[in-house]
């Protein structure tokens with residue numbers, strides 16, 4: 001089928017595009033800023049057209065020849081007046097779809113009882129958009145979901161940041177009472193693709209959810225357990241209003257307040273599937289993902305896609321639940337980094353030889369006694385310590401032990417990445433890239449990266465920041481010196 005996606009630069013749309021391509025459809029992405037799709041890995045497989053749901057004329061052109069259009073748009077976080085803007089966007093889309101003869105609209109909205117007075121502004125607006133889209137002649141498939149579990153999903157990121165940084169949480173009481181039926185992003189994509197099924201005539205509304213119904217408190221506790229954090233103390237109090245809670249959230253998470261406030265407000269409403277039969281029919285033999293498994297996949301890691309190792313080894317990489325390049329800055333977990341560069345007159349080969357000869361008997365170029373002391377502390381904590389040394393004084397292979405590191409990537413003469421195996425409240429990498437700058441000079445870039453676990457991880461990074469910074473600076477200088485000496489010898 002010829003399928004359009006409005007919202008392909010967003011969290012769900014950006015993951016739906018490759019899923020539709022994989023299912024054999026031709027995909028046209030409608031974006032108000034098409035350049036936002038330049039870097040996505042599936043860009044070559046899709047057509048990209050500039051369109052804005054607030055500009056009806058742009059939609060009419062963009063809809064030409066489409067059998068179905070996905071509506072994965074909301075204005076929340078962009079304007080306080082999101083309800084009015086979303087109303088206009090839905091009206092324009094319905095009218096343009098009718099004019100262009102689009103065969104079906106598919107919309108992903110929010111769960112919750114059908115009573116606007118009982119719902120938060122956000123959920124009431126999501127329902128209203130569904131009503132508007134479905135009130136024309138083009139049949140609508142409206143899917144309704146609660147929290148989507150996957151890296152980059154706004155509601156999941158809120159959960160992630162809260163649990164990661166707060167061992168004790170004083171929450172509004174509804175956090176311990178409201179019921180939610182979260183769903184894995186993989187399951188959402190399965191439902192969205194299946195919703196194209198042309199055998200189902202007319203408009204349909206399908207509530208979708210995963211196999212677990214949980215309170216937000218239970219979700220937070222299970223996140224802590226799956227992420228390997230200490231159990232969280234969660235105290236429900238009657239005095240915290242959604243408004244106060246969103247200010248608090250603004251302090252401890254990087255989510256924009258305009259997005260966090262309506263989301264927090266919605267946590268007061270139960271969001272569970274009330275009629276499971278349409279979902280069962282849509283899923284067929286597909287097995288929905290249990291909450292803990294969805295979490296494991298979402299935790300499989302980090303904004304910087306170049307750091308390829310997952311901190312939960314069983315978690316698959318490159319799934320819809322993983323971070324994507326187009327995700328917003330606040331998505332994908334925290335990576336703290338110390339990145340330094342130094343130019344050298346040595347050849348790239350000499351620089352790489354110096355870098356790959358580090359550690360073992362040759363040492364770490366500065367304060368070797370400190371490295372040894374860190375190794376002893378690690379031993380005392382039950383870790384591997386520094387005693388392993390290295391297999392060969394000059395050669396390295398992927399998988400080799402190197403003091404308390406292990407070689408994760410070795411691509412001479414360009415890239416060496418070591419993963420720390422000492423006991424740490426998080427996961428750490430030390431990496432060197434040998435590059436040339438615009439002027440052709442050889443540059444050695446050294447990056448120490450740390451993915452902290454919980455509060456302890458953050459404290460560890462910031463308390464040791466100064467001594468680490470001195471050690472890393474001297475290490476880089478030592479490597480460049482060694483490379484220059486090697487260059488002179490050859």
Ligand SMILES: NC(=O)c1ccc[n+]([C@@H]2O[C@H](COP(=O)([O-])OP(=O)(O)OC[C@H]3O[C@@H](n4cnc5c(N)ncnc54)[C@H](OP(=O)(O)O)[C@@H]3O)[C@@H](O)[C@H]2O)c1
Nearest residue numbers: 007009010011012052053072073074108109145148153155
């Ligand atoms: N994420 C969840 O946990 C969750 C849960 C339940 C339901 N949903 C529903 O899923 C749908 C998609 O949500 P999401 O999480 O993917 O949102 P998102 O990441 O914030 O993406 C929103 C998309 O809407 C686009 N957009 C906004 N205004 C537009 C306009 N005037 N014209 C064209 N495009 C516009 C944005 O494009 P720009 O890049 O140009 O800003 C972006 O691509 C929404 O209906 C939401 O209610 C999401």
